[in-house]
Amino acid sequence: MRYISTRGSAPDLGFDDVLLTGLARDGGLYVPADWPRFTAAEWREMRGLSYDELAARVCSPYLGDAIDEDDFADMAADAYSGFDHDAVAPLKQLSADTWLMELFHGPTLSFKDYALQLVGRMFDHVLTRRGERICIVGATSGDTGSAAIEACRDREAIDIFIMHPYQRCSDVQRKQMTTIHAMNVHNIAVDGTFDDCQDLVKAMFNDMAFRDEMHLSAVNSINWARIMCQIVYYAHAALSLGAPDREVSFAVPTGNFGNVFAAYAARQMGLPIGQLIVGANENDILARFFNSNDMSMQTVVPTLSPSMDIQVSSNFERLLFELMDRDGPAVAHLMQTFRASGSLGLDDERWQRAQQLFSAHRLSNEECRAAMKAVLESTGELVDPHSAIGVVAGWTRRRDPSVPLVVAATAHPAKFPDSVGEATGVHPQLPPRLSDLFDREERYDRLPNTLNAIQDFVRKSNRAGGR
Numbered sequence: 001m002r003y004i005s006t007r008g009s010a011p012d013l014g015f016d017d018v019l020l021t022g023l024a025r026d027g028g029l030y031v032p033a034d035w036p037r038f039t040a041a042e043w044r045e046m047r048g049l050s051y052d053e054l055a056a057r058v059c060s061p062y063l064g065d066a067i068d069e070d071d072f073a074d075m076a077a078d079a080y081s082g083f084d085h086d087a088v089a090p091l092k093q094l095s096a097d098t099w100l101m102e103l104f105h106g107p108t109l110s111f112k113d114y115a116l117q118l119v120g121r122m123f124d125h126v127l128t129r130r131g132e133r134i135c136i137v138g139a140t141s142g143d144t145g146s147a148a149i150e151a152c153r154d155r156e157a158i159d160i161f162i163m164h165p166y167q168r169c170s171d172v173q174r175k176q177m178t179t180i181h182a183m184n185v186h187n188i189a190v191d192g193t194f195d196d197c198q199d200l201v202k203a204m205f206n207d208m209a210f211r212d213e214m215h216l217s218a219v220n221s222i223n224w225a226r227i228m229c230q231i232v233y234y235a236h237a238a239l240s241l242g243a244p245d246r247e248v249s250f251a252v253p254t255g256n257f258g259n260v261f262a263a264y265a266a267r268q269m270g271l272p273i274g275q276l277i278v279g280a281n282e283n284d285i286l287a288r289f290f291n292s293n294d295m296s297m298q299t300v301v302p303t304l305s306p307s308m309d310i311q312v313s314s315n316f317e318r319l320l321f322e323l324m325d326r327d328g329p330a331v332a333h334l335m336q337t338f339r340a341s342g343s344l345g346l347d348d349e350r351w352q353r354a355q356q357l358f359s360a361h362r363l364s365n366e367e368c369r370a371a372m373k374a375v376l377e378s379t380g381e382l383v384d385p386h387s388a389i390g391v392v393a394g395w396t397r398r399r400d401p402s403v404p405l406v407v408a409a410t411a412h413p414a415k416f417p418d419s420v421g422e423a424t425g426v427h428p429q430l431p432p433r434l435s436d437l438f439d440r441e442e443r444y445d446r447l448p449n450t451l452n453a454i455q456d457f458v459r460k461s462n463r464a465g466g467r
């Protein structure tokens with residue numbers, strides 16, 4: 001399998017280089033040169049596989065000869081063995097036609113673990129074989145950071161620098177990052193928003209000299225390998241509910257568009273996915289796009305669902321590439337205009353096409369609180385603010401009630417105890433393995449929102465590059 005950039009001018013790469021590279025050199029994102037498809041018969045044969053066996057089957061066409069299939073299967077088995085539910089991504093039935101896909105059984109209680117636990121192992125595997133080291137830099141509005149750090153801690157070939165917006169993460173999210181003390185883990189609190197952090201990451205990658213000197217790599221959701229790993233739980237859910245012989249729809253609380261794009265990828269691989277429903281908070285650029293072809297940037301406002309406090313959803317570019325019939329230069333042009341003018345204009349015909357598959361629904365903070373309460377009252381489930389947005393978006397926007405709806409529960413409610421408690425009157429408990437989190441010592445460096453300050457810090461702390 002070869003990978004091409006959404007902007008059409010970076011070199012094609014194999015899986016191992018895409019894994020280690022992250023952002024393409026032309027500023028684009030890597031996507032498979034062709035979508036691998038399984039036949040209905042092949043999908044049927046996958047029913048009943050365990051989660052890690054399914055991961056090996058679904059991911060194998062993407063690996064090419066970069067990672068041996070048996071090695072990958074071993075890594076998948078190892079990655080998911082530590083999850084606290086045997087089904088790894090269990091489906092819980094909420095009503096006759098609606099299911100919750102619980103994606104919070106990994107070490108940091110968010111769906112990010114499902115990809116990152118495996119990606120961390122793949123990094124180590126490929127780097128060790130090549131005799132290389134890397135420096136991972138990432139931006140997080142909360143969950144990516146802890147999941148990435150948890151996946152990379154103490155790995156000999158990796159240094160990891162994670163930036164979070166100072167005082168804009170929940171206490172639980174911040175502590176899950178800053179209480180991990182390992183030689184190779186560096187937490188940075190940036191005076192700015194999540195989008196500022198993300199811009200700093202992009203700026204570091206666009207500084208080619210720095211990028212090469214530091215051996216920069218990314219684990220944020222622009223990394224194709226993460227999307228690939230996330231396809232697995234959509235396949236797992238779809239097969240459990242009768243695919244490929246029955247359609248299924250998904251509702252996904254969305255920020256950077258990585259998770260819901262993995263559902264799109266599952267559909268490209270031949271699964272009968274009827275509808276993809278994007279749940280949004282007050283940072284609703286995607287909802288405005290899918291509902292009225294208005295993709296205009298606004299300032300980011302903090303909400304009850306901080307992992308979705310994003311205006312520029314990086315992974316949307318991957319969908320745009322498909323909507324533009326894989327015309328890289330056209331995507332590059334659109335993205336430049338978007339950057340310059342703050343608004344992306346897609347012609348009506350292509351927008352209609354997007355709308356056939358995608359729907360979106362926005363919830364204000366008030367509606368998000370009401371959603372947590374309504375979900376608890378009508379289903380008995382305590383859900384976190386992100387998942388609540390997913391459930392209500394699904395309820396509101398599903399078109400065909402005869403198609404089963406699966407809502408991605410992207411975080412455990414105990415990651416957001418204050419909002420959940422305030423909305424429902426029920427205080428969620430952390431699982432036993434995290435119950436002493438608030439007694440652990442925090443460590444991080446607070447830095448100004450300037451490229452210079454961050455680059456200096458990385459240069460002096462990185463064990464792989466620099467001096």
Ligand SMILES: *Cc1c(COP(=O)(O)O)cnc(C)c1O
Nearest residue numbers: 143255256257258259307410411
């Ligand atoms: C990261 C995250 C999201 C957003 O996922 P994207 O892939 O960025 O769209 C939603 N909910 C939670 C809890 C998250 O951690």
